[in-house]
Amino acid sequence: MEDTELFSAVGGEAPFYTLVDNFYHGVEGDAPLRALYPVDLAPGKLHLTLFLIQRFGGPTHYDERRGHPRLRRRHMGFEIGQSTRDAWIRHMRAAVQATPAFAPHEEVVMAYFEDAATFLINR
Numbered sequence: 001m002e003d004t005e006l007f008s009a010v011g012g013e014a015p016f017y018t019l020v021d022n023f024y025h026g027v028e029g030d031a032p033l034r035a036l037y038p039v040d041l042a043p044g045k046l047h048l049t050l051f052l053i054q055r056f057g058g059p060t061h062y063d064e065r066r067g068h069p070r071l072r073r074r075h076m077g078f079e080i081g082q083s084t085r086d087a088w089i090r091h092m093r094a095a096v097q098a099t100p101a102f103a104p105h106e107e108v109v110m111a112y113f114e115d116a117a118t119f120l121i122n123r
Contacts, residue, residue: 004056006105007057007058008015010056010058015101022099023095026094032084050066054107080123089117093110
């Protein structure tokens, strides 16, 4: 399966909201990782959800609201080292596994997350 077909395979937008909620639940319990996030997590949750929907073949609401993702530029203000990347991946993998619509597609979705998280290392 192409990763851009994932949106349809998981059943549309709703599972992406669940995935991101599950991910942020893990972030909230990880003090070092949580320290990188702003006090109000709601905007970031929405941005991540819309980005993932778009990235995996859904509507382009992210681009319409925020423009091109420019992942590296948007993350340059945060110190992202190997341990930060690994913590992020650990929570995202747990979120994928805890989201029934995504669990069967873990290999496809985690391949993207692994590559993207490594690309964002800046320290």
